Amino acid sequence: MPTIRIDQPTVGQTPQSLGLNLSWTKTEQEAITRTLAKYPQDRQRSAVIPLLHIAQRKCNEWLPVDAMQLVADTLDLPYIRVYEVASFYTMFNLKPVGKHHVQVCTNCACLIRGSDAIVSEVKSHTGLTASGETSKDGEFTFTEVECLGACVAAPMMQIGTHYYTHLTPEKTREILTHLQNGGDPAKYADTAPTQDADPIHNGKYGQ
């Protein structure tokens, strides 16, 4: 895992390369081969989003220019074709995020069932004041997000890949403390993830 510098590009500016000199590891290379096999030979551009997911996992859940360049080189595309996709989709972070990216849904169903209390609990626990901020110690990023599609289990939040549902302020605090202490993220997750299929690496976990 390369060390990522935290000096970050400002949104709206063309971000600069950080000179990280990235390359794929063997595991990642295998994941890419499996991914590319899904699409017709002459349509490898389809793999832009899947490869960006792999790149984002490689770089601590955000995409420095170098990672986007690596994806572009892998698919033999101009850099802009990758950058325009990365900047279009909200799941791609063009700025560094904390170790735990806390995304609280505040859309209609969650709002009705009390997402305000969850937001203020997250803010007071992490010391963050606004959506999009990252704590100084790099532990938490808090983002208010749009509907995550778990409306019958509202209010809810997503941290990393897991959904945490039926939240109360107490439960929220418990989860955040648990994660801060290095606990297993799956413990409170709403859907028990299966160990046999990793949708990003297209294989078993850890493969």
Place this chain on the structure above:
Amino acid sequence: MPLPRLKPEDKCFPNLDGAGDWSIKGYEKRGGYKGLKKLLQTPQLEHIEKLKQSGLRGRGGAGFPTGMKWSFMPQPKLDEKGKLIPLTKPSYLVCNADEGEPGTCKDRDILRYDPHTLVEGMIVGCYTLNAKVGYIYVRGEYYDESSHLQQAINEAYASGYLGKNIMGTGVDVDLHVHLGAGAYICGEETALLESLEGKKGQPRLKPPFPAGFGLYGCPTTINNVETIAQVPPILKNPLEWFTRWGRPGNSGTKIFSISGSVNKPCNVEAPMSIPLRELIEEYAGGVIGGWDNLQAIIPGGSSTPMLNAETSGRVLMDFDALKAESTGLGTAAIVVMDKSVDVLRVMTRIAGFYHHESCGQCTPCREGVGWVHRLMERLSQGDGTIDELDQLFALTKKIEGRTICAFADGAMWPTQGTLKHFRHLFEERIKAKQSAA
């Protein structure tokens, strides 16, 4: 008299509540994959004809008849000597699992609790549409859910239900999961295709329609998760099994997601045309504080205009009944608001959602949706004049219907619905602010 509750054998999704085993063992025990071989040996046109007769309408929001949609796809013809002329281009079946409409969460439960219903649907669908490859586009946030789906696909390969020459029938089907990355607009079918091709998810102009020119320029059909998963049970059972539920033109069963101010929010499969009040009281534990505490209901996901309490008490949940109330069934995601909820705040939040999600391709939407959001933010606080309410309404009418896709329409309807039913709330707040000043 309330409608009878569906028995497990009446349901397309018997494990929707997640009580049973979601892996292939559990699915086979519930009768899954039984009769698949026979379906793969029946002529394709018979399947399409039966789907047409079943009256199945798309479950993703628009309610387009599925049988008709499938009949637009090219089928191989015979030449004069009776020899099959193969199709020149490959066909594709794409499943839209980019569920993002606020209020809607039915596909998530299908993916995590009954993923094999979708896999079997994709197998039958690919065969019927002559597609050798099917893609399932799952929204990127559904990471744990798509891992269930991927495992289901792996299990189906291992059991010989997927791959080359399925169960000796000569049918080849490969399924691939493609994760999205967080864009509501990719739920629009042509935007989904763009995204699947590795581009920004911006809708295409239609025509050409995907059935002629879709994924990679090849004939493509795009259907919602629920629609595809309902196909195998419809084809396996007698026609009557499906058409006995609901009113004509709205037949079958449907998953309703009931969220908001109800005692037991849930996803439930129920007959179509069920009265809205019965649905909420029978399955969702009733409105918090009783039916009289009801203020408004969004009947089909955030894009559909809301209903007031009085209409909610008598309306039936199907495509035609809700259309008659100038709203829609949409994805059948019911968001209930009781009297303690600030309706204007909720609707402003929804306007903000559309502001955030506009893809930026068409000017009326890119600029207008943000404008509507800002107006809603101000007027819902009572900052403004009564005239501005008319201006807001006129503005929504100037955005609606002037864009490439239906996103802008769906973004304007909720605001129009708010103005129709809750204009008095705006007026009260504006007057209160004015008299305080």
